[in-house]
Amino acid sequence: MEKPVRASARGAATRSALLEAASYVFRTSGFDKAGVSEVVAQAGASVGSLYHHFTGKADLYLALYQEFQQRQQERTHQAVVDARAEGENDPRKLMTIAARAYLEGCIEERELTRIFYSGDSPPGFEALMRQQLREWTGRNAALFRKADEPVDEALLMIVTGSISLAATEVIERDPDEARKLADAVVERLSSLTPRKE
Numbered sequence: 001m002e003k004p005v006r007a008s009a010r011g012a013a014t015r016s017a018l019l020e021a022a023s024y025v026f027r028t029s030g031f032d033k034a035g036v037s038e039v040v041a042q043a044g045a046s047v048g049s050l051y052h053h054f055t056g057k058a059d060l061y062l063a064l065y066q067e068f069q070q071r072q073q074e075r076t077h078q079a080v081v082d083a084r085a086e087g088e089n090d091p092r093k094l095m096t097i098a099a100r101a102y103l104e105g106c107i108e109e110r111e112l113t114r115i116f117y118s119g120d121s122p123p124g125f126e127a128l129m130r131q132q133l134r135e136w137t138g139r140n141a142a143l144f145r146k147a148d149e150p151v152d153e154a155l156l157m158i159v160t161g162s163i164s165l166a167a168t169e170v171i172e173r174d175p176d177e178a179r180k181l182a183d184a185v186v187e188r189l190s191s192l193t194p195r196k197e
Contacts, residue, residue, distance in 0.1 A: 015053045017043040019067070022060040023112055031061055031120045058122035065116055065125075068109065069132060076101045080143075091147045095140050095156075096190040099163045103170055103182035110171040110178070117168045136160050159189050 021043035025034045036057055040050050054060050079101035080094050088094060106113045115121075116129070137153070137160045144151045166185040170178040 011053070014043075014045055014049050018045055018050055018053060019060065019064055021045075022057075023064055023115070026061065026064075026115045027111055030118070031057070031115070031122065061115075061122050061125070062128070064112065065128070068112060068116070071109075072102055072105045075105045089147065091144045091149050092190065092193075094143060095159060096186050098140075099159065099189065100182060100186045102163055103166055103185070104179075106167045107170050107175055107178045107182065110175075113167065113171045117171065133160055133164055155192060158192065162189055 018039060021039045021041075022034075024042055025038045029035075029038065034057060036047060036050060039057070039060065040047050043050075050060075054063065076098040079097050083094055083097045088097070116125075137156050140156045140160065141151050141153065144156075162185065166182065170182050173181060
C-alpha cells in the first residue's frame, strides 16, 4: 500500500514541477517558440515523465489554463459565499463582487494570465476561451434565475465581455494601478441596469 501512495505523491510533484516549468518557459519564450526540452530541463525532469503526464506542449498549456480557471472559479465562488454570509442577496451586486474577485485573481497571477491573453497559444485555444466566457455568462444568468430576477442576457454578455477585456488591461499594470482600474471597471458595470420588459 505504501508504494502507490509514494509513487502517486512523486507523480503529483513531477506534474506540478512540469507545469511550473512550462509556465516559466511560456512566459519567457512564448508558447510557439517554447520547446518540450526547455520545459523538462527547467523542471529537472525527463522527456518520458513529461509524456507520462501530458501529450505535449499544447496539453501543458491547456492544463495551466484549466488550473487557473479552477482557481478563478474558487475565488469568485468564495467572494459570493462571503457576500451572502454578510447578507447580500442582490444578484447584480453578487455578480459584480464575483467580477471583482475574478479581476483580483488576474492581478495576483498576472504573469500567468499574460500567457493566456498574449495571442500566442495552441490552435483552438481562443474557442476554448470563448466557451469559458459563455459558461460564465450562464452562471451569472443562473444567479439571477435563482433570485427570481429577470435575466437580461445582453447585459450579462456586456458585463462578462467587459471583465474579460479589463483582464487584458489589469495584467499590464503594477498591482496598485491594476486594482484602481479593476475597482473603476466594476463600479461602472454595477451602475448598468437590466432592460425593462
